Amino acid sequence: MSILKIQTEFLNVRVWDLPTRAFHWSLVLSVTAALLTGFISPEWWMPVHVWAGYLIVMLIVFRLIWGFFGSEYSRISSFVYSVRDTLKHLRGLLILRPGHYMGHNPLGALMIFVLFTTLVVISATGLVVLGGEENLGPLAGIIHYDFGFLTKTWHLYFSLFLMALVVFHVAGVIFESWAGQENLVKPMINGNKQIAINSPLPEPRKSRPVQAAAVFALIILPVAGTLAFLHKLPPTGIINMVENKTYLSECGDCHEPYHPSLLPTASWQAIMSGLENHFGEDASLDKGTNTDISRFLNKYASEAWETEAAARLRHTSVTNPLRITRSPYWLKKHGEIADEIFKSKYIQSRSNCQACHMDAAQGDFHDANIRINKGPSK
Amino acid sequence: MIIKRFIILPAFIFLLVSIAGGANAASPRQAILDEFSAQARQADQNFKNFSAKRGQELFLSKHSGGKKATPGCTTCHTKSPLNVGKTRAGKAIDPMAVSRTPTRYTDAKKVAKWFRRNCKSVLGRECTAKEKGDYITFMISQ
Numbered sequence: 001m002s003i004l005k006i007q008t009e010f011l012n013v014r015v016w017d018l019p020t021r022a023f024h025w026s027l028v029l030s031v032t033a034a035l036l037t038g039f040i041s042p043e044w045w046m047p048v049h050v051w052a053g054y055l056i057v058m059l060i061v062f063r064l065i066w067g068f069f070g071s072e073y074s075r076i077s078s079f080v081y082s083v084r085d086t087l088k089h090l091r092g093l094l095i096l097r098p099g100h101y102m103g104h105n106p107l108g109a110l111m112i113f114v115l116f117t118t119l120v121v122i123s124a125t126g127l128v129v130l131g132g133e134e135n136l137g138p139l140a141g142i143i144h145y146d147f148g149f150l151t152k153t154w155h156l157y158f159s160l161f162l163m164a165l166v167v168f169h170v171a172g173v174i175f176e177s178w179a180g181q182e183n184l185v186k187p188m189i190n191g192n193k194q195i196a197i198n199s200p201l202p203e204p205r206k207s208r209p210v211q212a213a214a215v216f217a218l219i220i221l222p223v224a225g226t227l228a229f230l231h232k233l234p235p236t237g238i239i240n241m242v243e244n245k246t247y248l249s250e251c252g253d254c255h256e257p258y259h260p261s262l263l264p265t266a267s268w269q270a271i272m273s274g275l276e277n278h279f280g281e282d283a284s285l286d287k288g289t290n291t292d293i294s295r296f297l298n299k300y301a302s303e304a305w306e307t308e309a310a311a312r313l314r315h316t317s318v319t320n321p322l323r324i325t326r327s328p329y330w331l332k333k334h335g336e337i338a339d340e341i342f343k344s345k346y347i348q349s350r351s352n353c354q355a356c357h358m359d360a361a362q363g364d365f366h367d368a369n370i371r372i373n374k375g376p377s378k
Numbered sequence: 379m380i381i382k383r384f385i386i387l388p389a390f391i392f393l394l395v396s397i398a399g400g401a402n403a404a405s406p407r408q409a410i411l412d413e414f415s416a417q418a419r420q421a422d423q424n425f426k427n428f429s430a431k432r433g434q435e436l437f438l439s440k441h442s443g444g445k446k447a448t449p450g451c452t453t454c455h456t457k458s459p460l461n462v463g464k465t466r467a468g469k470a471i472d473p474m475a476v477s478r479t480p481t482r483y484t485d486a487k488k489v490a491k492w493f494r495r496n497c498k499s500v501l502g503r504e505c506t507a508k509e510k511g512d513y514i515t516f517m518i519s520q
Contacts, residue, residue, distance in 0.1 A: 253469075255465065282496075349467060
């Protein structure tokens with residue numbers, strides 16, 4: 001029996017159509033990007049993280065639609081298995097003789113459903129965190145800081161669960177490929193599986209891309225419109241602050257005039273009543289000026305805001321409640337930054353928030369607006 | 379009675395100087411200098427004029443009465459009034475010389491505030507009217 005003869009007995013069957021393969025690898029890339037920007041990269045990659053999330057949602061919406069309009073093995077109905085079938089497949093796998101399936105096998109199908117649900121939960125909680133904690137995105141005008149903050153924990157837990165699922169998925173593919181003597185990765189690249197020429201196959205259903213595109217548009221457009229509308233709502237927890245010129249000039253002469261939301265009332269009061277010895281400097285003001293500035297700071301102190309900066313920095317250092325740079329949150333967020341960077345030419349000091357937080361003056365402190373200041377760009 | 383005279387006399391002199399000054403009195407910087415000049419004369423009857431040279435000395439010398447971190451004006455303002463200085467918190471200070479920063483010494487409230495704070499930090503005491511006048515005269519000459 002020659003090798004040639006064996007080859008002629010097999011037939012190439014297109015199992016994964018192009019949209020399904022494109023979907024799979026796009027999801028791999030966007031989930032990788034989301035995980036990397038969520039766990040490893042510096043804060044200012046946050047917009048990439050958010051867009052990876054939007055992309056994941058769009059990919060899943062597409063895949064669900066394609067699950068109705070795609071070609072045979074892309075259809076959800078082709079990989080819904082009973083519990084019995086699933087257990088049978090599992091048993092086969094455990095004795096290293098797994099059954100062969102043209103499309104998704106029962107465990108693979110189960111993984112798809114769990115993965116999708118997890119991704120939807122992560123995306124939804126991510127949007128809530130973005131709106132609540134960061135005051136950004138379509139939910140900024142609806143979700144309050146505290147709720148966003150609480151949701152962040154779940155966003156994290158489900159992301160950890162997702163990583164476990166990814167490990168299981170990859171391990172499962174490797175194990176089944178080995179146990180079943182069948183490369184499962186290759187079909188996801190070239191789309192084809194080989195099958196003995198006389199094997200029974202279902203009558204394959206053809207894809208209906210036009211209908212799929214129409215349904216995709218019908219779902220995506222109204223959702224995008226709604227999100228764009230919600231985007232325009234004013235963020236919760238940000239009040240309309242009337243600037244105080246005296247504050248800007250008197251305090252701004254020596255240092256950046258810190259946004260009043262960065263310290264609680266008690267700290268501002270202590271600062272304003274101790275200007276004769278202001279962190280070692282004489283910063284005394286005449287009574288009228290002092291009263292004017294004190295009134296401004298009390299009115300717009302951190303208690304009046306529900307931004308991330310205000311909510312976090314409200315918890316001041318116990319031993320040094322006047323220094324923003326001693327608060328636990330500040331220390332946690334800046335702990336990895338080397339002393340030389342703070343002392344570098346364009347930053348000078350830890351108290352120079354504006355050097356790296358380009359929106360410090362407005363009290364926003366968005367992740368996307370951080371740049372480690374290395375001087376004017378050439 | 380004596381106290382009253384001490385107030386009325388300088389005020390009277392100031393008034394005279396102001397009127398005699400004419401065009402000068404219209405300049406807020408000159409008005410500030412005139413005020414210091416009146417005060418200096420009150421403290422010392424032999425006082426004649428402010429001196430840029432004495433002002434320069436005051437600016438450049440190291441003093442010991444104030445805070446250790448700020449022994450002189452030059453700590454923050456650098457050795458030349460033409461240079462941009464740096465506050466203790468790291469922010470830039472416009473040059474002190476009038477030629478570089480024309481708005482210097484034209485706001486009496488600001489002048490009072492900064493002499494009050496910085497004399498205490500550098501000298502450990504308030505500056506005399508003579509010192510303030512000398513200082514500004516030096517900065518005008520730069």
